[in-house]
Amino acid sequence: MKPLTNHKPSLHDQYLASLRKEKRWVRFYQLIIFVGFFMLWEAASRYQWIDPLLFSSPSKIWSLLMGKIEDGSLFSHIGVTLFETVLGFILGTLLGTCLAALLWWFPRFSKIADPYLVILNAMPKVALGPILIVAFGPNFSSIIAMGTVISVIITTIVVYTSFREVDANYIKVLKTFGASRFQCFKEAVLPASFPAIISTLKVNVGLSWVGVIVGEFLVSKQGLGYMIIYGFQVFNFTLVLLSLLIIAVLATLMYQIVALIEKSLIKNR
């Protein structure tokens, strides 16, 4: 117990306690929703409120998961998909940032490219799938290309916009020291845009998953996307739902990793 004469710390402790209490309640309801959802699903499937063939049930998905872990096939699928997604996402972000740098470096090029960027951005990139598969061959390279293409244009546009919005006075400071255009880019424009680049990274996590899963639908060889399309073809919706759940978990993990990177990179602003 704290001495009663010391008023302030005890008030502060109360405040902290109320914060902790609030946090516990939020976690509690989140857990309720999580558990409740799966219990309801299980019950609905068992008592035939929903079609168990179509919606399966958590217990069936669980036993399928165990089986897939035992025979080891699951990890190779997950590995392939993760590899493609991470690569597609990194390539998309890097290429987009490089393109944005080019646009910044050559203002006339950016004026010329403007309408084409709008068209490319508006076009549904997954429609390029068949062409990519023929161009790169029905293997992981075309899937990575898919994951890249889907995020590269939007990255270019967002990053270029942030390049242009960098406070001109930072560049003025550098110019008064006689900095070259490259030095201005390296010292002011690029670091000032890190927050924007990271936030496109967050968007690109989601986009790359879309690209890679669609790519795997089309190539149909391996990966989680293949598991979905295969499950659909043999009418095994337990397999489809299992893949979906795994994708949800992995995408969330990737997003959290990016959020962690963001935190450590831009802690000083």
Next chain:
Amino acid sequence: MSFLVVHDISHTYFTEKTATTALEHISLSIDQGEFVSFIGPSGCGKTTLLSIIASLIQPTEGTVTLEGKKMQAIHPAVGYMLQQDYLFPWKTIEENLFLGLKIMEIDTPEMRASALSLLERMDLKGTEKHYPNQLSGGMRQRAALARTLATDPKILLLDEPFSALDYQTKLRLEELVWQTLKEYRKTALLVTHDIGEAIAMSDRIFLFAAKPGRLVRTFLVPSELRQLPPFAARQHPSFSELFQFLWKELDSLETTY
């Protein structure tokens, strides 16, 4: 021969609809070690003139010479300080301090040591590893001053560097800048809209009028004020006299146009 000579500078800004004459036939000269101020109503082109002297803008007409040499590109002898500190938030104070050295490729141990001693002179010892957002407004502006002085410029261009600060910080910083510049024997050119600041700090005051921007008059600050540091100068009887006089001049300029 004068240290810095501005010879018949005119400058016009073009937009799609208009051509605005920002400056018209400006000529002036500044001696080495002198502290001069540009005052005038907004739109009189004083910041434009500063940018031209810094070679950030090329004037439409006229030349600027420093120690008899024509200035064409950005010159290492010119230091420029902006209205706000513009310390790079992702760099530590130390990295900010060495930025000019790095870009000018004079990043030697000696220059670093003298930059660090400047930081100490600014009473910022111990903040080397801090980030700008950990410092107060006054401290940041002092760090920015140290960054500008670190490259050892011969002439310092100050573009309203105190205007974003609260009054007390501003008075303290005026004092510090004045002392430092006298100590290091720098020539300085201050743009301000604060009459009191101009009188307290400078040796000479150039009064500008707007539309088009032009030089109207030059005032010599009386020697008793010139000797005194800014805060003491503000207390001196001849300060308010000159203040009144300049106030009327400025007022008449603004009402006529």
